[in-house]
Amino acid sequence: MAITEPTLPKLFDLALTVNGTRHEQPVEPRLLLSDFLRHDLGLTGTHVACEHGVCGACTVLLDGEPVRSCLIFAVQAHGRSVTTVEGLGTIGRLHPVQEAFRQAHGVQCGFCTPGILTSVVPFLAEHPDPSEAEIREALSGNLCRCTGYQHIVDAVKLAAQAMQAANEQSAR
């Protein structure tokens, strides 16, 4: 077998916004968005569990739309805006969806959780009052091995109620 001389790949000057902060960094074209977020930016809340787009753990928002960060290259996010779990809320100020997951015990080991949160946030934006069947359908792209999904479903319902109540409050 002939082995070709390895050459260093050309770098691409990536510029993007992550959780509201602009980053400019040269990257290899083959660098996955998940690896860029986790290891270049240190945003380790985005988790990688299957590396082929099935489990949903690595879900992030790209211009507000959920995408599998293990299936796209960092360069594909050039000029765009990425939101990771770190951009949803903070320990002292949880996002209503995060708070609902705490209240309903929607977290066990917490490994799939960031990808579930980044899937649920846009889902609830489109479905403010979802049925249980709709919630389960929406969650079907995220695998969880700890919870059996029941408390996650409960958490999504709770989040929907809390967010609706907050909206009504602010509308008054």
Place this chain on the structure above:
Amino acid sequence: MTKTLIGQRVLRNEDARLLTGAAQFVDDVETPGLLHAAFLRSDHAHARLLGLDVSAARQRPGVVAVFTADDMGADWAPGPPLVSPPPTAKDVTFHSRRQVPLVKDKIRHAGEALAVVIAESRYIAEDALEDILVDVAPLEAVVDLELAMRPDSPKVHDDLESNLAAHLFQKKGDYETACKQADLILRRRIVIDRGAAAAMENRGIVADWDEKSQHMTIWDTTQAPIPIRNGTAARLGLSENQVRVIAPFIGGGFGPKMMMFYPEELVIPWAAKKLKRPVKWIEDRRENFYATTQERGQVHDVEIALRKDGRILGLKDVFLHDTGAYDPYGLTIPLNTQCHAMGGYDIQNFTTEVSVVFTNKTLVTPVRGAGRPQGIFVIERMLDAAARELGLDPVEIRRRNLIPPTAFPYEHGIIDQAFAPLILDSGDYWPVMQKALEMIGYETFVREEQPRLRKAGKHVGIGIAPFIESTGVGPYEGARVTVEASGKIFVATGVGTQGQGHFTTFAQVVAEQLGVEVSDVRLVSGDTAEFHWGTGTFASRGAVVAGNAIHAAASIVRRKVLELASKHLETPEDELELEGGRVRVADIPNRSISLAELANLANPLRGAVEPGTEPGLEATAYFGPRYGATAFGVHAMILEIDPETRMVEIQRYVTVEDCGTVLNPLILEGQIHGGVSLGIGNAYYEKLHYDENGQLLNASFADYLIPSATEMPRIEVGHIETRSPLNELGTKGVGEAGTIPVPALFAQAIENALADPQLEILESPLSPNRLYELMSQKEAG
């Protein structure tokens, strides 16, 4: 004393970090100069390794080192035996063959590690794997358990006479004599195949050797950090205190992360020390399917002897157990199977004989359930067959055989996985079953709904399956509880945590003793620098063994607090109470002292103390049970089968658990829900398909289907509480309770739904395809 925290639905202390992405998992560890490892793995399941040419890989820019077995020199040695054969059983055969760091001469399963590349990035390391030339001579693979035991089978380990890894015979009473009094003897062959644990986080390890301080820090996705520390120190010729193992947040364990000393755990610390650079290896999902341990493969030849009223006179179970290519975990799983094959039933005569078999497949170690689901599947299938044969209701035959409450502690006279006598410590089984029957509406369903639905052409069925769960086994765990100068509490314990909520349930135990808020208790688990005595999180033992050690330590600290407060407040201890972080004189609320003040009084910076005084409000305590606590439960289910697709829709799912004292019902329910989801996967979706060459055909989440939110039903959880007399808290474990009876329950409910006396389910896992095959075979036959 406030008796309010145990049993409360307290929200978890650890959640805010997990929910915001702030919790540290192993792959989140970054250290300066970190290198990345990738393993070259065998494509063949069985082959002689003739040569490895790593020269091109070594020259690739960015590659720091490539190691093969030869490069390890005298440091190459198989992993340590983890569980020795039971010392108390006579005539045990056990051939210990342990996994190797890197293959030296013979490849024994697909995915076995041949070489490791260490590079400046994982991308470069994986590129370099492609540069390695592998020369092998393939051998016929040993895959099927029964073929493996034939004299003409190829051998996994050439130095052994056969593929027999171990043999163990146990008996209680006299089965042969019991048969003579039997009205009915049934024989069945039952086949159970493998599944994966499939934790969402793959395994990983970071090893950081600091040459200057001569100290090794290891972050490992292990359920057993303390044994990893001790074993690593021994292998590297270091003192145990030169090695710190941290099991940080772990993304699910379910057993395989317990398996101490995977090849990667042998190689990575060694490489880090050799290179004097930190090295990280993170398993990918494909590797997880090939290199992380699996379970469940067994073939049973079972005989049951009954009276015509359904009473079991005896049971005989002769079975094969698949251990894969090596057997570091000893007899744990088959012992569990033996101990659960009698379920919660009063069976006086029992013969059980297991042959453990080496195969050219991934290693087998416990996966949530750990041999128990197989045992329960065997007895429940036999009881269903007997009920049909005798014309008895499935509930009635079980009621007649359940161990009565007066019989506890119920001694079986065989040994369990901890080599302790199998004694069921406590329970009251029939009320648990009654509650499950009530919750699912058994009578109404069977008498009214099912006939009506059947008339409408629907294939609806009901199942009900009781089970025992041996939990909380020894040897021991420990904990240290400290009242810090701030008045807050610090707890250190050795067990790792993989999502079970230990930061909260253990905090509840401590907070109850010391009268503080649960959120004021900070717990560190799984860091050997904080606590270095213990074994690990396995066998549903965290809440029982570690929980009671923590309770014991907190109780001692409470005594110290009261003693000191009594002196300071000049009040007898029995007139003091602990609440809100203060000790106060009962009925005189303004005479009080805070825990913070007491902690400082207990640790003076100047002055003399009485001889023999220990500083601080701190205690370390241990708990080791004489034998494990045995939990009991019943699951019931109503399902409907689509006659076209054979997909099942679970319409109701009920569980009733008796796991003794419940520490936190919210967390308990989560444990049950998750356990059931793995059980449903085991029963109807998940099967590892190995071909005749030992190749795993479905090594991805696209092909190996774990249940998603749309397959999972809503689970209704009921409780009954019989405290265990074996520990202060009265707890029994519950970690595996959700999983254990599900395959048995599915088989029963499917048979019931199809209502075809010719169709008998004697295998697990099932799937829509497999059910279609079984139904077609029957029609063809």
